Amino acid sequence: MELGADxxxxxxxxxxxxxxxxxxxxxxxxxEHAISKxxxxxxxxxxxxxxxxxxxxxxSIIGExxxxxxxxxxxxxxxMHMYSKSFYGGNGIVGANVPLGTGIAFAQQYxxxxxxxxxxxxxxxxxxxxxxxxxxxxxxxxxPVIFGCENNKYGMGTSADRASAMTEYxxxxxxxxxxxxxxxxxxxxxxxxxxxxxxVKKGNGPLVYExxxxxxxxxxxxxxxxxxRSREELQKNRANDPLTNLKMRLVDWGIMTEDEAKAxxxxxxxxxxxxxxxxxxxxxxxxxxxxxxxxxxxxxSEPAQRRGRTVDETRY
Amino acid sequence: MTRPPLHHHLVVNTGxxxxxxxxxxxxxxxxxxxxxxxxxxxxxTPILHHTSKSALSNPELSTEARNGTASRQNxxxxxxxxxxxxxxxxxxxxxxxxxxxxxxxxxxxxxxxSEFGSDRVFNTPLSEQGIVGFAIGAAMEGAKAIAEVxxxxxxxxxxxxxxxxxxxxxxxxxxxxGQTCGGLVVRMPTGGVGHGALTHTLSEDADTAVDYYxxxxxxxxxxxxxxxxxxxxxxxxxxAQAKGLLxxxxxxxxxxxxxxxxxxxxxxxxxxxxxxxxxxxxxxEVLKQGTDVTIVSYGAPLYTCSAAIEKAEKDFGxxxxxxxxxxxxxxxxxxxxxxxxxxxxxxxxxxxxVNAGVGAEVAATIQEGCFLKLEAPxxxxxxxxxxxxxIYERFNIPDVARVYDAIRVxxxx
Numbered sequence: 001m002e003l004g005a006d007x008x009x010x011x012x013x014x015x016x017x018x019x020x021x022x023x024x025x026x027x028x029x030x031x032e033h034a035i036s037k038x039x040x041x042x043x044x045x046x047x048x049x050x051x052x053x054x055x056x057x058x059x060s061i062i063g064e065x066x067x068x069x070x071x072x073x074x075x076x077x078x079x080m081h082m083y084s085k086s087f088y089g090g091n092g093i094v095g096a097n098v099p100l101g102t103g104i105a106f107a108q109q110y111x112x113x114x115x116x117x118x119x120x121x122x123x124x125x126x127x128x129x130x131x132x133x134x135x136x137x138x139x140x141x142x143x144p145v146i147f148g149c150e151n152n153k154y155g156m157g158t159s160a161d162r163a164s165a166m167t168e169y170x171x172x173x174x175x176x177x178x179x180x181x182x183x184x185x186x187x188x189x190x191x192x193x194x195x196x197x198x199x200v201k202k203g204n205g206p207l208v209y210e211x212x213x214x215x216x217x218x219x220x221x222x223x224x225x226x227x228x229r230s231r232e233e234l235q236k237n238r239a240n241d242p243l244t245n246l247k248m249r250l251v252d253w254g255i256m257t258e259d260e261a262k263a264x265x266x267x268x269x270x271x272x273x274x275x276x277x278x279x280x281x282x283x284x285x286x287x288x289x290x291x292x293x294x295x296x297x298x299x300x301s302e303p304a305q306r307r308g309r310t311v312d313e314t315r316y
Numbered sequence: 317m318t319r320p321p322l323h324h325h326l327v328v329n330t331g332x333x334x335x336x337x338x339x340x341x342x343x344x345x346x347x348x349x350x351x352x353x354x355x356x357x358x359x360x361t362p363i364l365h366h367t368s369k370s371a372l373s374n375p376e377l378s379t380e381a382r383n384g385t386a387s388r389q390n391x392x393x394x395x396x397x398x399x400x401x402x403x404x405x406x407x408x409x410x411x412x413x414x415x416x417x418x419x420x421x422x423x424x425x426x427x428x429x430s431e432f433g434s435d436r437v438f439n440t441p442l443s444e445q446g447i448v449g450f451a452i453g454a455a456m457e458g459a460k461a462i463a464e465v466x467x468x469x470x471x472x473x474x475x476x477x478x479x480x481x482x483x484x485x486x487x488x489x490x491x492x493x494g495q496t497c498g499g500l501v502v503r504m505p506t507g508g509v510g511h512g513a514l515t516h517t518l519s520e521d522a523d524t525a526v527d528y529y530x531x532x533x534x535x536x537x538x539x540x541x542x543x544x545x546x547x548x549x550x551x552x553x554x555x556a557q558a559k560g561l562l563x564x565x566x567x568x569x570x571x572x573x574x575x576x577x578x579x580x581x582x583x584x585x586x587x588x589x590x591x592x593x594x595x596x597x598x599x600x601e602v603l604k605q606g607t608d609v610t611i612v613s614y615g616a617p618l619y620t621c622s623a624a625i626e627k628a629e630k631d632f633g634x635x636x637x638x639x640x641x642x643x644x645x646x647x648x649x650x651x652x653x654x655x656x657x658x659x660x661x662x663x664x665x666x667x668x669x670v671n672a673g674v675g676a677e678v679a680a681t682i683q684e685g686c687f688l689k690l691e692a693p694x695x696x697x698x699x700x701x702x703x704x705x706x707i708y709e710r711f712n713i714p715d716v717a718r719v720y721d722a723i724r725v726x727x728x729x
Contacts, residue, residue: 092532093470094442124442130473155442157415163441227418 001058004276018079019046023216026242028053030189042088042101043120054087062279070282095128102134105145116197117145124155126169138206139176146196148209156219157228173208183213184242352716356619363622364554364586371587381593389588392581394555395424398562401592403432411437413464422581448474452482455497460566468506469535482571483546498569505578507667508534508709534704536668541573542645548572549644551615556588560595577616600648606637609726610655612678613665614641621665624719653685660691661726667713670698692729695722
């Protein structure tokens with residue numbers, strides 16, 4: 001899906017910002033399988049994978065990126081603002097989602113729902129003051145939240161060691177137990193999040209995880225991603241690709257044959273292409289002020305100029 | 317002048333003209349039959365200096381600058397020149413922010429770290445509150461600290477530092493050894509990216525067509541800073557203005573917020589005097605004299621106003637005066653009231669939301685000072701009361717038709 005989005009962006013059909021998570025798939029997939037549908041999840045802007053895991057269909061996600069009416073946020077949100085049930089996005093401001101997630105966890109505790117909240121941020125965001133404020137509140141009030149730092153080693157173009165005095169992000173929680181997870185291994189992520197979830201559900205308080213992962217693409221689509229890291233490093237990490245690793249394991253352990261794995265890959269490619277095609281055919285939203293004003297203005301109170309059409313069409 | 321390879325756009329030019337596709341027409345560019353809402357042509361707009369003669373004849377320039385040469389620069393290059401002049405002329409000048417060392421996401425700090433050293437031009441971690449607080453502290457010790465916030469949308473964590481610290485240092489401690497953080501300048505790219513898919517006509521740069529930013533990269537928070545006593549808020553409209561105003565802000569003994577309209581970074585190109593020069597802060601500039609209507613604006617919407625004025629003067633046979641506030645606060649009330657007392661009609665145009673924006677303050681001042689001379693209510697053409705949706709920027713930001721319409725209403729009242 002991310003590669004499909006990549007192609008569309010390069011074809012200028014997707015505009016604005018687009019942050020791909022190729023290379024970081026294991027984190028999203030591993031977490032999703034370790035939690036329930038009612039557990040809450042909130043992350044920052046590299047969120048297409050999480051949106052899909054949490055219920056967004058491929059076509060609604062690609063449709064949203066393309067700005068279509070049937071996109072998951074009606075074309076108004078774009079890459080960073082996709083939401084679904086139990087998934088709170090999709091947040092543009094770095095670190096701002098962490099206190100939100102803490103509040104969501106508090107609501108679970110208060111409402112005695114038993115749900116765990118997965119609260120994700122990146123290595124750059126780990127230096128935000130509000131993250132540490134959230135740690136304090138979570139530990140103080142024993143909130144059911146698993147903080148997770150997706151450490152892909154770079155905050156945009158700055159390597160983690162040039163931005164952080166300490167890069168062991170799982171220890172940043174200080175007084176909160178922390179665990180470092182190999183974010184390129186989906187089975188490891190799955191196992192550790194499952195363990196963490198049980199731990200938290202029993203009322204033991206929050207945890208701080210660090211998912212050590214890597215992104216192949218640049219920070220966003222305007223960043224080729226090679227100015228600040230070497231090709232050797234990129235290639236070394238590509239060799240550690242989570243999808244390939246899983247495939248190799250499944251084949252080695254005799255769960256499926258090489259051919260079956262190839263068939264799955266082919267099927268996935270076909271599905272993605274199909275979904276992208278469907279998304280591209282989705283109608284664009286009408287170029288009217290109605291859509292700009294819907295859900296915002298009380299009906300009847302919209303600015304006087306609009307008559308369902310723009311000024312230059314009605315008068316001039 | 318060749319452009320350096322742009323960090324931003326990896327887009328491969330497929331050679332196809334994508335703007336003919338019906339899908340684009342529908343929601344991202346002007347309607348096919350538009351007479352007013354055509355993209356701004358920065359190459360011919362009267363607001364920019366297209367010849368070095370006109371650039372150097374600006375009476376506000378110092379004699380050295382006027383006797384020097386001019387070169388063609390866009391906004392980020394002009395800002396870069398200003399920063400370079402400041403760093404080379406004063407060792408207490410520091411520049412820091414996120415990703416500033418490699419040149420910055422908008423290339424405003426290109427080559428500055430390598431030329432002036434990483435102890436003066438350096439990156440900070442991702443902590444706006446920390447960055448601004450840190451800058452205030454350095455300024456209190458006499459440094460000319462230029463802090464860059466990567467996008468105006470990110471300034472909010474730093475808001476407390478600006479309101480409760482920067483704006484109040486002199487008030488609370490000024491008599492104690494003259495404590496002040498006057499050397500502080502906080503720079504940030506602001507505003508949306510205008511309407512249409514192409515906002516400039518340089519055909520050799522197909523890959524510099526402007527993208528849409530979403531709700532977290534298109535905000536215009538300037539009016540929020542005008543509601544705090546103690547800060548100067550400056551918003552230049554063009555490369556030459558930016559260079560002079562930035563150098564003035566750096567030299568200014570008050571903490572300044574310098575907002576740069578991001579749409580103009582590459583789009584606005586003009587002749588900029590090569591010598592360093594300052595332009596007066598808190599002074600508005602009359603860009604065009606007129607007798608019937610006064611339009612007050614600042615930043616990128618000025619180009620929209622200029623296009624609307626051109627059409628309106630032709631269609632209605634009127635004469636419109638255009639004023640650029642330049643400094644939003646403290647702003648040049650005398651200039652604006654003087655103009656409205658002459659014309660009797662006023663319109664304020666800005667990108668940010670209409671409610672309690674800069675337009676509200678200007679309108680209130682005008683009705684207070686020019687009441688008996690007013691022939692029509694003061695109108696505000698501004699952003700609607702909603703956030704900036706992904707592709708709805710062009711509907712939110714005032715376009716040429718809206719300004720044209722406002723002129724018509726003012727004349728016919």
